[in-house]
Amino acid sequence: MASLTTGQATRNIDDRPTTVIVQPFADRVLVLITQLGKVGNLIQASLPPTTPLIPPSSPDTLPTPPAAIQLTNLLGSAPTDHMRLLHSIYASQVATMVWVHESIAAIEASRRSVVVGLALQSERANEGADITESERKSFHSIMDIVQQLLRQV
Numbered sequence: 740m741a742s743l744t745t746g747q748a749t750r751n752i753d754d755r756p757t758t759v760i761v762q763p764f765a766d767r768v769l770v771l772i773t774q775l776g777k778v779g780n781l782i783q784a785s786l787p788p789t790t791p792l793i794p795p796s797s798p799d800t801l802p803t804p805p806a807a808i809q810l811t812n813l814l815g816s817a818p819t820d821h822m823r824l825l826h827s828i829y830a831s832q833v834a835t836m837v838w839v840h841e842s843i844a845a846i847e848a849s850r851r852s853v854v855v856g857l858a859l860q861s862e863r864a865n866e867g868a869d870i871t872e873s874e875r876k877s878f879h880s881i882m883d884i885v886q887q888l889l890r891q892v
Contacts, residue, residue: 743761744891770856775859785809789811790805802835838853
């Protein structure tokens with residue numbers, strides 16, 4: 740049986756150094772995503788073990804987060820409603836990626852909670868509900884990093 744390994748990667752995304760760290764523990768997986776050099780807001784994602792996971796149709800697409808995901812703020816909070824929405828999207832997607840990866844690789848018999856730490860640079864001009872094209876590109880670039888780290892088994 741393969742095991743999820745600790746991994747770290749740093750890339751420039753929109754001229755911002757962005758670091759992603761994946762650290763598995765016996766009872767949960769910690770994923771830190773920072774553009775500010777700190778842990779940031781910690782959100783725990785959990786999913787009932789009976790909830791089915793649907794793997795992506797191709798390796799180039801992201802898995803769809805199940806509606807049954809439960810997000811719990813553990814530490815800190817986003818400064819605005821817009822950033823809270825982004826944090827929820829990031830936490831749901833990262834957790835789903837971890838769970839799908841573990842189910843495909845048969846790493847865990849039970850579904851571990853995923854704790855996501857987010858310290859993202861805010862686009863102060865965008866305080867509305869709409870996600871900007873720049874935020875969308877950053878999201879996909881960060882998810883690419885997470886996928887690459889998860890594949891390091």
